[in-house]
Amino acid sequence: MPTLWTPPPVPVFPAGYGPLPADMDTWIQNSLGFQTQGIVFRAERHASQSLTGAGNTTILWDDVIEDPYSGYNSGTGEWTAPYSGLYAVSVTIVTASGLAPVVGAGIATPETIYKTEAAGTSSAFDGGASAAQLVPMVGGSDWAAGFAFVSVSSVTTSTTSGLYSSIEISFESQ
Amino acid sequence: MPNPVIPSPPVWASGPIPAPELRAVVSDAIALLSKPPAFAGQQTTTNQTLTANTTAGITLDTEIYDNYDGHITSINAANYYPALPGWYLCEGSVPIVPSTSSSYAAALIGGIQNNGTLTYYAGMSVPNSSTSVIIPAAAKLMLAEHGLGTLHGDYVQLAAENGAAVTVENSPNAPYFSARWICALSGTSGLAVPSNPAWPVPPSYVTSAFLNTNVSQAIEFLIYPPIMEAYRNSSSGSLASQSSIPSAGTTIVCDTKVVDNYTAFSTSTGTWTAPAAGRYWCYGCLNVVTNTNSNVIGAGLTVTSANYNGGTTYTIWGGTVTALSAASSQSGAIVRKRLRLNAGDTIALAGFQNSASSGAIGYFGGASTVPRLIIVWEGS
Numbered sequence: 074m075p076t077l078w079t080p081p082p083v084p085v086f087p088a089g090y091g092p093l094p095a096d097m098d099t100w101i102q103n104s105l106g107f108q109t110q111g112i113v114f115r116a117e118r119h120a121s122q123s124l125t126g127a128g129n130t131t132i133l134w135d136d137v138i139e140d141p142y143s144g145y146n147s148g149t150g151e152w153t154a155p156y157s158g159l160y161a162v163s164v165t166i167v168t169a170s171g172l173a174p175v176v177g178a179g180i181a182t183p184e185t186i187y188k189t190e191a192a193g194t195s196s197a198f199d200g201g202a203s204a205a206q207l208v209p210m211v212g213g214s215d216w217a218a219g220f221a222f223v224s225v226s227s228v229t230t231s232t233t234s235g236l237y238s239s240i241e242i243s244f245e246s247q
Numbered sequence: 248m249p250n251p252v253i254p255s256p257p258v259w260a261s262g263p264i265p266a267p268e269l270r271a272v273v274s275d276a277i278a279l280l281s282k283p284p285a286f287a288g289q290q291t292t293t294n295q296t297l298t299a300n301t302t303a304g305i306t307l308d309t310e311i312y313d314n315y316d317g318h319i320t321s322i323n324a325a326n327y328y329p330a331l332p333g334w335y336l337c338e339g340s341v342p343i344v345p346s347t348s349s350s351y352a353a354a355l356i357g358g359i360q361n362n363g364t365l366t367y368y369a370g371m372s373v374p375n376s377s378t379s380v381i382i383p384a385a386a387k388l389m390l391a392e393h394g395l396g397t398l399h400g401d402y403v404q405l406a407a408e409n410g411a412a413v414t415v416e417n418s419p420n421a422p423y424f425s426a427r428w429i430c431a432l433s434g435t436s437g438l439a440v441p442s443n444p445a446w447p448v449p450p451s452y453v454t455s456a457f458l459n460t461n462v463s464q465a466i467e468f469l470i471y472p473p474i475m476e477a478y479r480n481s482s483s484g485s486l487a488s489q490s491s492i493p494s495a496g497t498t499i500v501c502d503t504k505v506v507d508n509y510t511a512f513s514t515s516t517g518t519w520t521a522p523a524a525g526r527y528w529c530y531g532c533l534n535v536v537t538n539t540n541s542n543v544i545g546a547g548l549t550v551t552s553a554n555y556n557g558g559t560t561y562t563i564w565g566g567t568v569t570a571l572s573a574a575s576s577q578s579g580a581i582v583r584k585r586l587r588l589n590a591g592d593t594i595a596l597a598g599f600q601n602s603a604s605s606g607a608i609g610y611f612g613g614a615s616t617v618p619r620l621i622i623v624w625e626g627s
Contacts, residue, residue, distance in 0.1 A: 075627075076443075083278045088266040097446040097453075101273055105465045106443035108280040111626035113526060115585060139587070159285060159312055161427075161528075163583055167566040175379035176566070179420075188420050189340040190581075191382040192373040193569035195543045198492060198601065201566010203384070203583050205338045207287040207425045209312055224379045234556065235494055235547075236564050241585035243526070243625050245427060246314065247281045 075141050078107035080156050080247050112160075112244035114140050114152050117237040118230050121169065126226025129179065129186065132166070132219050132238055144216075151218045152242055154210035159246040162208050164219035165239045167201040167231040168194065177222030178204035183215055188222055199231045207245060217242060253331070253431050253470060254279065256463035259455045276466040284330040285427035286318055287311040295415045295422075297343075302355060302367050302408045305341055305415065305422045317426075326402040327426045329391035334432070334474060334506065336528070336623060339405035339424040340384035342416035346375040350410030351571050353579065356387035358403040367406050369534055369616040372579040373568050375409070380416055383407070384581060386530045388476045388506060388621055392432065429623055434471025436509045440523050440627050441465035472624035473509040473522050477501035479619075482612025486535060488602040496547045496562040496597030499533065499618045512620075518595045519622055521588040530583045530621040531565075533598040536611060537578040540604040541570040546582040547597035554587055562597045570600065577616055585625065596620040 084100035086092075092100075116134035124130045131150040142155040154160060166178040177191030178201075187206065194200025208217055219240040221230070230238050254276040257268070288307035297303055304325030310318055315330035322328075329335055343352040353372035359365045370385020391401045405424035407415065415422055444461060447453055480503040487497070500517035509522040521527070533546040545567035551560040565582030586594070596618060600608055611617055 081277055081281060083274050083281070084270075086266040086269040086274065090266075094446040094448045101462060102443050102445055104273070104277045104281075105441055105462075105469070108277070108469050109441045109443055109465070109627045111526075113585075113626060115587070159287075163528075163585060165565055165582070165584065167564070173569075175376055175381070176568075177380075177382065186419070187423065188342070188380075188382055189423050190371070190384040191342075191380060192371065192580075193376055193379075193381070194567060195569055195601075198543050198545070198567045199564075200543075200568065201545070201564065201582075202382075202568075203565055203581065204340075205384070205386070205425075205583060206423060207285060207312060207427065224376075231566070233492075235561050236492065236566060239584065243528075243585060246283055246285050 075110060076106060077141060078103050078110055080158060081107055112142055112155060114144055114242040117239045119237055121229045121232050124221050124223045124228045127224055129220045129222050132221055134240060151216035153216040154212050156212040158244055160208050160210050161243045161245045162217050163203065163205045163241045165201065165203040166221040167199050167236045167238050168223060169229050169231045170197055170199050172196055172225055172228050174228050175224040176200045176202045178202040179220045179222060180204050180206050181218045181220050182208055191222060199233060199236045254466055256466045258463060259458045261455050273462060280469055282314055283428040284315045284317060286313045286327045287425040288318055290422040291417050294417055297407055297409045297413050299412045300410060302406050304357065304404045304406050307424060325404045328402045329394060331394045331428055332391055332432050333428050334430040335389045335391060335403060335426045336429045337389050337403050337426045338386040340382050341407035341422045342380045342382045342420040343375060343409060344414050344416045345377055345379060346411060346413050347377045348375060348411035350375050352381045352383050353408045354383035354385040355406040356385050357406045358389045360390050360401045361392045362400050367615060369579055370532055371581055372577050374571055380420060382420060430472060430474045431470045435467045438464050438468040440525060441468055473511060474623045475507045475512050475519055476505035476621045477512050478503055478614060478617045479610055480612060482610045485607035485609045486598050486600050487607045488600055488605045492564060492599055494561050496549055496599055498549060499596045499598045501596060501618060501620050518593050521590055521592045524590050525624050526585055526587050526626045528585050528623045528625050529594060531596045532579060532581045532619040534579040534611060534616050534618055536609045537570040537576045538574055539572055540602040540606055541572045541608060542601045542603060543567040544570045544578050544580045545599040546580045548582055548584060549595040549597045552588055552592035594622060
């Protein structure tokens with residue numbers, strides 16, 4: 074388990090003050106520790122998930138690869154930010170072959186829901202799309218989720234290794 | 248908010264360290280690293296019309312995030328003017344309303360640096376749909392040699408091109424563009440990922456070596472982390488048609504580097520070797536010349552790492568998309584993932600295509616509409 078650093082204020086280093094080791098840990102160790110490690114959430118969908126035709130489906134990630142700040146709710150597919158800031162969110166949707174939908178990938182938050190990639194696919198091959206956004210989030214309340222759009226019904230997510238749908242969230246800025 | 252500055256950590260020797268010196272080094276670094284210049288914007292109130300076969304910058308009328316006021320609509324609503332010199336990771340996408348024309352939709356990232364020429368770099372290029380919104384996307388590392396206020400005119404922008412006159416959709420989806428500072432123009436490479444130990448407790452004491460390793464070099468690493476971008480400049484060779492998506496894809500050898508500050512990429516093998524452990528943002532773009540027989544294309548990241556597939560090399564695909572099926576079409580597909588890697592792990596750009604006649608397809612060559620691989624260290 075990595076150390077869970079906290080987003081630092083810009084340290085002041087007061088003159089004429091003899092800092093204790095704990096002061097330096099706050100001012101430097103935590104500050105640079107947080108900038109080194111950041112906050113991350115990565116997960117994939119391995120099992121088949123049915124997708125709503127001509128609509129959006131929130132993906133429920135069944136393989137959480139890393140979530141050190143425990144932000145993921147497996148019941149809703151939502152990841153809640155532990156601290157306020159700007160987060161980079163990427164979502165890849167890969168659909169199983171068999172149909173030829175337009176496949177879109179998107180990111181949902183409490184305020185918005187946008188697709189940021191969509192393209193046609195072939196019935197013979199697993200199709201895919203990926204979305205990416207910078208999302209300002211309020212710590213402890215705002216969440217982000219990945220969703221799939223498919224233009225026809227009876228489409229499912231891919232279950233092939235190397236072709237899993239995925240979500241990745243990374244802290245970018247305070 | 249005043250523009251940040253790139254910190255320049257000293258090499259400390261024994262002796263007292265005045266508080267102002269620590270402030271200048273550590274505080275400046277935290278001020279930059281905790282709030283690096285970043286921008287995200289959309290087009291939500293206007294419906295921009297694209298002229299057929301003409302690349303156009305996408306105007307952004309809604310700012311989602313712009314911490315240093317680099318998006319100046321009074322000058323040009325399409326442009327983001329970086330606040331600080333450095334490398335910027337730019338990503339964007341453009342929804343195209345359903346079009347009955349049998350044509351293409353493409354997203355590009357453009358920019359100008361040091362009063363140079365506006366250049367566009369292609370991402371996805373896929374067929375329009377008569378029934379659904381198609382949203383091509385693109386990403387690119389862009390170099391800003393001068394920060395905002397230096398009047399050199401450096402800027403970046405999202406652009407789109409369509410094979411027929413079409414309108415951009417702005418609701419419920421909307422054009423989206425982001426740019427964020429990720430790395431200084433110059434720095435020291437080969438440093439270790441900061442370990443950030445606790446500070447010594449008496450009777451132990453802080454040494455200059457401790458400060459140099461855990462403050463100076465830590466800051467130097469964080470403002471100049473490993474980044475790499477390479478593309479395939481040569482149009483020679485071709486990508487064979489395959490009947491199924493392989494577990495380990497065909498490597499597309501990118502033969503020309505844009506940036507590789509840790510000298511980690513081989514232009515002869517097309518393989519990038521992780522110089523340090525960490526989380527990496529990885530992007531691959533397969534731009535190829537498809538034809539009347541082309542069905543689908545796909546881009547992938549071929550990974551060799553103990554963290555994936557039991558250590559056996561395999562390709563993480565972004566799925567496939569329908570290719571443009573007309574003579575000498577410029578089709579493009581992308582993949583983007585954040586991968587956790589160990590030092591020494593490798594990544595290469597992979598390509599997949601299927602054509603009805605099982606024929607091979609070619610590459611364009613050049614810097615703009617070509618296969619591309621981008622890798623950026625994001626954290627430990």
